[in-house]
Amino acid sequence: MTSGGGIRIPSRLPLLLTHEGVLLPGSTMRVSVDTARNMQLVKSRLLKGTSLKSTIIGVIPNTRDPEHDTDELPSLHRIGTAGLAVQVVGSNWPKPHYTLLITGLCRFRLAQLLKERPFLVAEVEQLDQLEGLSGAADGELGELSQRFYQAAVQLVDMLDMSVPVVAKLRRLLDSLPRETLPDVLASMIRTSNKEKLQVLDAVGLEERFKKTLPLLSRQIEGLRLLQKTRKPRLEEDKRLLPVRRGSPFPGHRFSLEDEDEEEEDSDDMALLERKIRGASMPEPALRVCLKELKRLKKMPQSMPEYALTRNYLELMVELPWSRSTTDCLDIRAARVLLDSDHYAMEKLKKRVLEYLAVRQLKNNLKGPILCFVGPPGVGKTSVGRSIAKTLGREFHRIALGGVCDQSDIRGHRSAGTGRGASRTAFALFCASAQRQAWYRQSSDSRGSGLQNFSQTGVFQVLDPEQNHSFTDHYLNVAFDLSQVLFIATANTTATIPPALLDRMEVLQVPGYTQEEKIEIAHRHLIPHQLEQHGLTPQQVQIPQETTVDIISRYTREAGVRSLERKFGAICRAVAVKVAEGHKVAKTDHASPGAETAGGEKADGREESLAGSADLALPPEMPIVIDRHALKDILGPPVFEMEVSERLTLPGVAIGLAWTPLGGEIMFVEASRMEGEGQLTLTGQLGDVMKESAHLAISWLRSNAKAYGLTNAVGGPDPLEGTDIHLHFPAGAVTKDGPSAGVTMVTCLASLFSSRLVRSDVAMTGEITLRGLVLPVGGIKDKVLAAHRAGLKRVIIPRRNEKDLEEIPANVRADLDFVMASRLDDVLNAAFDGGFPASHLHAQITSKL
Ligand SMILES: Nc1ncnc2c1ncn2[C@@H]1O[C@H](COP(=O)(O)OP(=O)(O)OP(=O)(O)O)[C@@H](O)[C@H]1O
Numbered sequence: 001m002t003s004g005g006g007i008r009i010p011s012r013l014p015l016l017l018t019h020e021g022v023l024l025p026g027s028t029m030r031v032s033v034d035t036a037r038n039m040q041l042v043k044s045r046l047l048k049g050t051s052l053k054s055t056i057i058g059v060i061p062n063t064r065d066p067e068h069d070t071d072e073l074p075s076l077h078r079i080g081t082a083g084l085a086v087q088v089v090g091s092n093w094p095k096p097h098y099t100l101l102i103t104g105l106c107r108f109r110l111a112q113l114l115k116e117r118p119f120l121v122a123e124v125e126q127l128d129q130l131e132g133l134s135g136a137a138d139g140e141l142g143e144l145s146q147r148f149y150q151a152a153v154q155l156v157d158m159l160d161m162s163v164p165v166v167a168k169l170r171r172l173l174d175s176l177p178r179e180t181l182p183d184v185l186a187s188m189i190r191t192s193n194k195e196k197l198q199v200l201d202a203v204g205l206e207e208r209f210k211k212t213l214p215l216l217s218r219q220i221e222g223l224r225l226l227q228k229t230r231k232p233r234l235e236e237d238k239r240l241l242p243v244r245r246g247s248p249f250p251g252h253r254f255s256l257e258d259e260d261e262e263e264e265d266s267d268d269m270a271l272l273e274r275k276i277r278g279a280s281m282p283e284p285a286l287r288v289c290l291k292e293l294k295r296l297k298k299m300p301q302s303m304p305e306y307a308l309t310r311n312y313l314e315l316m317v318e319l320p321w322s323r324s325t326t327d328c329l330d331i332r333a334a335r336v337l338l339d340s341d342h343y344a345m346e347k348l349k350k351r352v353l354e355y356l357a358v359r360q361l362k363n364n365l366k367g368p369i370l371c372f373v374g375p376p377g378v379g380k381t382s383v384g385r386s387i388a389k390t391l392g393r394e395f396h397r398i399a400l401g402g403v404c405d406q407s408d409i410r411g412h413r414s415a416g417t418g419r420g421a422s423r424t425a426f427a428l429f430c431a432s433a434q435r436q437a438w439y440r441q442s443s444d445s446r447g448s449g450l451q452n453f454s455q456t457g458v459f460q461v462l463d464p465e466q467n468h469s470f471t472d473h474y475l476n477v478a479f480d481l482s483q484v485l486f487i488a489t490a491n492t493t494a495t496i497p498p499a500l501l502d503r504m505e506v507l508q509v510p511g512y513t514q515e516e517k518i519e520i521a522h523r524h525l526i527p528h529q530l531e532q533h534g535l536t537p538q539q540v541q542i543p544q545e546t547t548v549d550i551i552s553r554y555t556r557e558a559g560v561r562s563l564e565r566k567f568g569a570i571c572r573a574v575a576v577k578v579a580e581g582h583k584v585a586k587t588d589h590a591s592p593g594a595e596t597a598g599g600e601k602a603d604g605r606e607e608s609l610a611g612s613a614d615l616a617l618p619p620e621m622p623i624v625i626d627r628h629a630l631k632d633i634l635g636p637p638v639f640e641m642e643v644s645e646r647l648t649l650p651g652v653a654i655g656l657a658w659t660p661l662g663g664e665i666m667f668v669e670a671s672r673m674e675g676e677g678q679l680t681l682t683g684q685l686g687d688v689m690k691e692s693a694h695l696a697i698s699w700l701r702s703n704a705k706a707y708g709l710t711n712a713v714g715g716p717d718p719l720e721g722t723d724i725h726l727h728f729p730a731g732a733v734t735k736d737g738p739s740a741g742v743t744m745v746t747c748l749a750s751l752f753s754s755r756l757v758r759s760d761v762a763m764t765g766e767i768t769l770r771g772l773v774l775p776v777g778g779i780k781d782k783v784l785a786a787h788r789a790g791l792k793r794v795i796i797p798r799r800n801e802k803d804l805e806e807i808p809a810n811v812r813a814d815l816d817f818v819m820a821s822r823l824d825d826v827l828n829a830a831f832d833g834g835f836p837a838s839h840l841h842a843q844i845t846s847k848l
Helices: 036-046 139-157 164-175 178-188 193-201 205-229 231-237 256-278 283-298 304-318 331-341 346-362 380-391 406-410 423-431 445-456 458-462 498-502 514-532 544-554 561-590 592-596 601-611 627-634 687-702 741-753 779-788 798-806 809-814 823-830 837-847
Strands: 012-018 028-033 056-061 079-091 097-115 121-126 369-373 395-399 436-440 485-490 504-508 652-659 662-674 679-682 722-727 761-763 793-797 816-820
Touching: 012 028, 012 036, 012 079, 012 097, 028 036, 036 056, 036 079, 036 097, 056 097, 056 193, 079 121, 079 193, 139 164, 139 178, 139 205, 164 178, 178 193, 178 205, 193 205, 256 283, 256 304, 283 304, 331 346, 331 380, 346 369, 346 380, 346 504, 369 380, 380 395, 380 485, 498 504, 514 544, 514 561, 544 561, 544 627, 561 627, 652 741, 652 779, 662 741, 662 779, 679 687, 687 741, 722 741, 741 761, 741 823, 761 779, 761 823, 779 793, 779 798, 779 809, 793 798, 793 823, 798 816, 816 823
Parallel strands: 012 056, 369 485, 369 504, 395 436, 436 485, 652 761, 679 722, 761 793, 793 816
Antiparallel strands: 012 121, 028 097, 056 079, 079 097, 097 121, 652 662, 662 722
């Protein structure tokens, strides 16, 4: 085809000087042309010429730096290759240039330079037709050509025959004249420009074979080595045709450089595939993963979908499909652990142990889901963590507060970027083995979103009957959650939909009494905080009185979370003092006089003080946190005993309220003014509470005569010519419920009778129009709140008497409980000297 033997080139040839690459006969090369002479050659010869002859040019490798190839003619290489310009492409970017595709025809020798401008023209002598291997060559040349041919066949056989260009090359080896093989193969294999130049200069055939044979052997060796190191991927290696620029097959460029990247990529994919196969996922999940992997392999990395698919596969691989822990439950050890981690909570701990014992005997997790309900910071999560520890399971917490969307529970997967795993799947991913997850529902203001739970798939997750085939929309395959032990926590059951609540066993976790808090603080919170701050009991001491002060004057909560935070603040302050002390000690040590001080701390201190007066004194150990230190560290007390101050006027009474944060005392205030009998209610009250207010007024009006209640001017109807305003403080918080009924009656009775309510009484109870007192909920939390506030008497409905059993004995001993079945009982207990009608006037004078 390109044998010089069959082609006669013109004796005068325009010359193209190439800076990059060496064109050999039988190969094709792309050349970028931008120097003045070469551009002229293209414009006036190649683009204008019409005959085949005009497209034949002499290509001479220019060994000089192209930058200097301006006007001065370089000393030209004497041997060049005549080539056929088969394609010319012009472009203006980034500067005007042409790209030529040239196929080498035969060698020529430069005889004489005829013209230098506008482009070079020379008289040339055609080489390559002088010798030839006629048929079966004999002698050394024949042997050389045979060896060369065999080596070439060996090389091509090492490549992948399924690649069309390799198959074509294999066929060409047999059909091409042997003398053309050195040029063709030298242009294909990895060779430097210098080596190619040597091949070009080898005009004699024998010399040419000798020059190219070692290059061929080197390539074979290199390929063999490569295949040896990457044996498992032999098939892929064969695809790597080590053909560089100058391939005789334009358009097919293979390069060993690209290979590395490709190799990395496919290694990565192979690794991922291995991981997928090794994840022991069930058949359907494996099928989905392999399908996704196949898609991923075809995707360019720059595509957004690539990262998404990859993340998906990584998540699938990490999910604990088969990994699970064997529960190692020893009930006695569990009891010890629960006791050592948590003070009090006896009822809860007992129930938890029962639950665990039954689960172990039954050896499955079917049954109601435990749900701990109580105010914040009472240790619900902490008990859950201990349960996981006793079982040897991993613990993960999922927060569902504010969840109102099904995708949070079950994930979502839409086209594009908006897809993600559910919180459930994410928790499992984090837990990395099928063990325990922790469900939490919040009673925050967005709690109403939880109403949709039945549709949101929470059942599918929690319900042991359904969760063996939980399908996350993101994962899109079923996952067995039946081995996961779910425990729920909530601050209130009010926001949990009834259908879900029905499947749960609710365990109430009430707030703590002051005594319990003191114990928890000294057994758990203080040691924990000391450890967290790198302090020891030898360095800091917090006496019980300080703890009591913090509990009553700096925190007012049902749990112990703020209490723990306050201890944290104290530890930080102490840490500074201790660190400052160390600093002084170090300074002493470094000073020459310090050594003679013989380790006497006091001496060292004096010396250092003399040297630098602004350094703090190292504190005496241990630092004792007394009331003054407390004020210094935490600032002035946040809560003061304000109760008696607020009850100095008629028309104020203390009610007891239950909130998700625990029990609270509440001051109900009433005032009256001239008007038309209007009742104004403020403090964000719900409908039930508004109705209670109307009930209270009606009852008082109907009994006004009996109790001697009057309006502002002493008239028999308290509402005549009078407007009433009833206010419940903390106006920003919505309140509702019937339990403030008795407090409203007491507050209004005080207003209408102008008598003061006792300042140490708190009350709770629902009222009826006939003056009965009905039972209410949350008695324990309410009583604890009254105790916290330092009140002495608590009025509760008689039918709540049984609830007093839950209240710790010491709290019961501190309080005087009044059981009320009628409103008369309430009023009698709330006012000094009772509230009988006959004594009314005498009482007023004595009080006012
Ligand atoms: N009885 C207790 N004994 C020892 N530490 C306790 C006890 N109760 C609470 N704590 C500690 O109080 C801190 C808060 O507890 P935890 O986080 O379990 O509260 P929670 O009831 O889950 O609150 P929330 O409803 O806000 O999540 C933890 O450090 C816990 O160890």
